[in-house]
Amino acid sequence: MSVDLTQFIPSFLEESFEGLELMESSLLNLEQGDDETINSIFRAAHSIKGGAGTFGFDNVTEFTHLVETLLDEMRDGRRSIEQADVELLLESVDCMRLLLEAIRDEVECEQDKIIETSKLLAIALDGNSSENSQTTDSTAESSEESQAESNTGNNDNAEGSNSWQIEFIPEHHLVQTGNDPLLLFNALSDLGEVSIKANCKDVPALNDIDSEELYITWQLTLTSNASENDIREIFEWVEDECQLNITKEQTEQTAPPVEGPKSESIAEPLAESNLSPTDNTSENPTPTPSENDSIIKDKSVTKTKPDVGSIRVGVDKVDSLINLVGELVITQSMLSELGNDFDLTKIERLTSGLEQLLQNTKELQESVMRIRMLPISFAFNRFPRLVHDLSKKTGKDIELILKGEQTELDKTVMEQIGDPLVHLVRNAVDHGIEPSEVRIANGKSEKGTITLDAYHQGGNIVIEINDDGGGIDRKAVFDKALEKGIVDANSTLSDSQVFDLIFEPGFSTAKELSDISGRGVGMDVVKKNIQSLGGRIQVESEPGKGSTFKVNLPLTLAILDGQLVKVGSEVYIIPLITIVESLQTQSDLINRVSGDMVLYRLREDNVPVIPIYQLFNIASDNEKIENALLVVVEADGQKVGLLVDDLLAQQQVVIKSLNDNYQQVEGISGATILGDGSVAMILDIPGMIQMALKKAQKAQKNKQAEQVMLEGVSS
């Protein structure tokens, strides 16, 4: 019977990647004598090797075997935990990840790093003498196993059959290990013809019999072309609990000596065993490049389909879904029964039914959303390694603190926030934390601290990246911005406005480019990525104390709480999260600054007014600012008032991408389909503010140019 297990490859890969993460994080926290941690690292490697062996991913099996052997020595205490070994193991984890990713993506794996690391592992293992004896041991065992297998394979070719005399004297407690002599004899009868003679002379008197003991011994005659090894294999599990005497009597004359097929077959299965090692015993400790290459080529043929990405969901979440669907079905059947012969007397029941439907839908929606939510530790768990590597590279001593790791976040958001976070953490290490000498000179602890924190705030998730370094040098930022022509020399900017300059394209204050960060392509991309997720980033910094980057992200990208507004004949959706308040303008609070620019006095703030109809160049019912409806929104710390004709409903809308279906449109972040089937655009508030500012600046420049010209004429 053949069982096809290829369907389990994706889950094996998923589990392996999790295992690698566990190995990595455990290695970073490994301390001398911490047996349970070493054991859990070992276990992860062990599972990967086992699974890879099952699917025939031999390059993974071979490589992981080296890793496992090293870990085994650490676990047994034969090897103390040295930093160099930990680094080597971290490298190895990277290699295993490369190998597994190559399998997942069905591509050939980059070999250089793997060969290099295999060599280092082999050297590390060679240094330990006790390992050598074990290798010899296991090699012997594996060749023995191969022989046994090969002989089974050669049975059909053997020319004569032998008569084997088998004396089987089990110990009394044999059955207490679950072994059953009858089943052993059954297995034996698969090899050939068996005749059995029981010897009951040791059976005690009835009164003395212990029903859990075995007193019988057997004399068996097997007529078979099987080898002694085949027979011994059947008794393998009980060989220490019995006396087993096997002797051969040749019955048919031309039986070849048993050694014949044996020696012939040794070479064959051993060569094969490089391709399909059966366990941790048979591989070559240092695979040569050529061998490895050929193995990988072999592999690429039998790959499964690429991983489409899966989520592991808790049973409770699924149960709650099923429960809710059940309720939905009940509501549906109630409503359809109501619809069968409807009259106005039933209107009350209809309303309550519809209300129930609303409730069901809402709960179902929330439950489905929860399925996509994962704890942010999935995004955080790469940072201990990153900071470890970076602090080694920069020579800075840095401690990383993770907080709020259980905060849940949509899987898509999680995947896309990873890279920006990496950049921010790299920046914190490279530019934030000062070298130890500087820290000591400034009376700070030698060890720098970087804290990653995640928490929910309203309908958003906030991720904070904090360092206790030197803070952002306000003057350096300003000077740089001046040099790049981003600001004017005489412009007065608040601290936060200056710090925001670091998000401008092409901005970098690092005096020298390092390979960690500071290529000057970073922060603006970080900001862009976060904005494309519907989030925003702010920075706070205090000289000598450090900096905090605060990333605000929506919990999900699929659904948005929106305020529907009407402008002319169009309906737009303003994300509810951006709205500060909505109000009716009073004429005495309106300030016309210059030209088109209108400011509205909102308590202590002056808020620029953006008429949506002007920005999008459409017809409006109301173009007057007096007594009009103003929706005050905030983005990037900037408040503006959006002039609208009417406020409609507030509702959750499903976001459809404009990019996928049409193209990117300035000032619009997406679209949705409303209950009546019409399409409404979702406003991109930061984008709109940018648009309006650009327009205002352009108008300002034109005006200044006009002014200059006029002045020139008048003088």
Place this chain on the structure above:
Amino acid sequence: MTKILVVDDSNSIRDMVSFTLKSAGYETVEAKDGQDGLSKAQTNGFDLVISDVNMPIMDGITLCQELRKLPSFKFTPILMLTTESSGDMKMRGKSAGATGWLVKPFNPEKLLATIKRVIR
């Protein structure tokens, strides 16, 4: 119907073993470590136990020892699923009361052939 307890901390190995057994017509119950396996064994009867050795919380050797203390598991075959083919590991399994062992990498055909050797 023959009922088999499958104990392994790796989801994918457990799934594969269970899938193989089910496709051969056996009924399976899965447990994710020795402790889980033991508690499932205390409330169910099984014709066979297949267990990994190295697991968190309770390893396979301890599970085997604990199972042998239960009256209903006194003679139940217990197979250790292990990559550690070293004689030492086999001995530890045997002295804990294991019936035999299956050497990983897990091979479905071999598993089914071996099972025929331990249950009637």
